[in-house]
Amino acid sequence: MQEEGVQSSERRCxxxxxxxxxxxxxxxxxxxxxxxxxxxxxxxxxxxxTPEDAITILRNASGLLDTLTRR
Numbered sequence: 599m600q601e602e603g604v605q606s607s608e609r610r611c612x613x614x615x616x617x618x619x620x621x622x623x624x625x626x627x628x629x630x631x632x633x634x635x636x637x638x639x640x641x642x643x644x645x646x647x648t649p650e651d652a653i654t655i656l657r658n659a660s661g662l663l664d665t666l667t668r669r
Contacts, residue, residue, distance in 0.1 A: 618649060627656055 619629060635652040643651075 620650065623653055627653055631656065
């Protein structure tokens with residue numbers, strides 16, 4: 599049974615357990631942020647996003663914002 603308003607692709611992403619962030623992950627990236635990133639971006643991908651995919655998305659977005667805010 600599918601939950602109302604929840605796409606099947608949102609439920610199939612492999613969310614990150616709290617202690618499972620890879621070493622070298624910036625401190626500002628929390629397990630909750632990784633999970634949220636997976637849920638937000640999963641509808642745009644055909645394959646399930648891994649926690650590493652979500653971390654890459656977050657790091658790239660951070661780098662873009664840093665570049666855009668430089669004077």
